[in-house]
Amino acid sequence: MECKPNEIIPKNTDRPVNAFIKTEKELLLLVWGFPFTEPFPLDTCESVYGISGCKLTTNRSLYGIADAVVMHHVDIMYDRRSLPQETRPHDQRWVWFNMEPPRIIRNLHFLDNLFNMTMTFRQDSDIYIPYGRAIALKEPQSFSIPAKTKLAAWAISQWYPGARRNTYYEELKKYLPIDVYGKKHMKLAWDDFYKTISKYKFYLAFENSNYKDYITEKLWSHAFDQWAVPVVLGTTRKNYERFLPGEAFIHVDDFSSPKELASYLLELDKDEERYKRYFYWRSYYQVRRDPGMDHHYCTACRVLQQAPYYQVIPSIQKWFLEDVKV
Ligand SMILES: *[C@@H]1O[C@H](CO)[C@@H](O)[C@H](O)[C@H]1NC(C)=O
Numbered sequence: 001m002e003c004k005p006n007e008i009i010p011k012n013t014d015r016p017v018n019a020f021i022k023t024e025k026e027l028l029l030l031v032w033g034f035p036f037t038e039p040f041p042l043d044t045c046e047s048v049y050g051i052s053g054c055k056l057t058t059n060r061s062l063y064g065i066a067d068a069v070v071m072h073h074v075d076i077m078y079d080r081r082s083l084p085q086e087t088r089p090h091d092q093r094w095v096w097f098n099m100e101p102p103r104i105i106r107n108l109h110f111l112d113n114l115f116n117m118t119m120t121f122r123q124d125s126d127i128y129i130p131y132g133r134a135i136a137l138k139e140p141q142s143f144s145i146p147a148k149t150k151l152a153a154w155a156i157s158q159w160y161p162g163a164r165r166n167t168y169y170e171e172l173k174k175y176l177p178i179d180v181y182g183k184k185h186m187k188l189a190w191d192d193f194y195k196t197i198s199k200y201k202f203y204l205a206f207e208n209s210n211y212k213d214y215i216t217e218k219l220w221s222h223a224f225d226q227w228a229v230p231v232v233l234g235t236t237r238k239n240y241e242r243f244l245p246g247e248a249f250i251h252v253d254d255f256s257s258p259k260e261l262a263s264y265l266l267e268l269d270k271d272e273e274r275y276k277r278y279f280y281w282r283s284y285y286q287v288r289r290d291p292g293m294d295h296h297y298c299t300a301c302r303v304l305q306q307a308p309y310y311q312v313i314p315s316i317q318k319w320f321l322e323d324v325k326v
C-alpha cells in the first residue's frame with residue numbers, strides 16, 4: 001500500500017473510549033519506558049524538531065489507543081513479561097529500539113513475530129538512528145583547531161572481557177604514551193570532559209564491538225566535538241567511509257601492528273602540516289552528533305506517519321545477528 005508523507009492511517013473506530021483526547025491527525029506513540037529510566041522531554045517534536053502530528057506519552061494506561069509502542073531492548077530483554085501483556089489493538093505497531101551491539105543484548109528470540117519495525121543505529125533499520133552524522137555543506141566554512149598540548153587520550157568505562165580494544169590498547173601503550181580516563185584510571189569529571197579532551201591531538205575512539213554501522217559517541221562526540229583526531233577501532237574502514245570522508249580518521253587496520261600505528265602517530269606529532277590534513281574535511285562537512293533521546297522518538301513518529309501499513313518481522317534475531325555483512 002502506498003502512503004504519502006504525513007498521510008494519516010485511518011483510525012480503528014472500535015477502540016476503547018478513553019479520557020485521553022487526541023486529535024484525529026495526531027499519532028500517539030507510547031514510550032514503553034524511558035530508556036535506562038532516564039527521562040527526556042516528551043513535548044519537543046514540533047517545538048524543537050519541527051515534526052508535527054506526534055504525541056508522545058509514557059502513560060501505559062493509554063496502551064489501548066496508542067498507534068505505536070516503542071520498546072527499548074535493554075529494558076525489556078531480561079523478562080518476556082516486561083513486554084505489553086494486554087491484548088494488542090490490531091493496527092498498533094510495535095517498534096524495536098536498540099542502540100547496542102550483540103555483545104550487550106540478550107534474548108532477541110523474545111521478539112519473534114511481534115514487532116513491525118526496527119529502530120537502531122544500523123542504516124538498514126526501518127527507523128535509522130545514528131549516533132552522529134557528517135553533513136556535507138553547500139558552502140565551505142572556515143574553522144580553527146583548538147590549541148593542542150597533549151598527545152593521546154582514551155576514556156573507557158567498561159572493560160568487556162575479550163573485546164579487541166583491550167588487547168590492542170595493551171600493545172599500543174608500549175610504544176605510545178596514552179592518558180587513560182575512567183574507571184580504574186585517571187578521574188575525569190563529566191563537566192571537564194570536553195575541555196580536557198580538546199587538548200589532545202588524538203583520541204582513541206575504540207568501540208566495544210566490531211559490528212556493522214556501530215560507530216558511537218566515542219567518535220562523534222568524544223573525538224569530533226573536541227577536535228581530536230580519532231583513531232578508530234571497530235567496524236571496517238570501508239564501513240566508516242560510508243558515513244565519513246576517509247581522511248577524517250585514522251583506522252587501526254591501516255597498520256600492520258599497534259607498534260606501526262604508534263610510530264605513525266609520533267611522526268604526525270612532530271609534523272604540524274601532516275597532522276592538520278586530518279582537518280581539511282572540516283571545511284566541507286558539519287558534524288552533528290545525536291541530539292538526544294527525544295529526537296529519536298520524534299523521528300520514529302515521523303517515519304511511522306509515512307510507513308507502510310503491514311509488516312511483521314518474523315525474526316529480529318536473524319536480522320541483527322546474521323545479516324551483518326558490511
Ligand atoms: C494516564 O492516562 C489515564 C487515562 O487517560 C489517566 O486517567 C491517568 O491520569 C494518566 N496518568 C498519568 C500519570 O498521567
Ligand SMILES: *[C@@H]1O[C@H](CO)[C@@H](O)[C@H](O)[C@H]1NC(C)=O
Binds near residue numbers: 113115310311
Ligand atoms: C504488526 O505485527 C503484528 C504482530 O505480528 C501483526 O499482527 C500486525 O498485523 C502488524 N501490524 C501492522 C500494522 O503491520
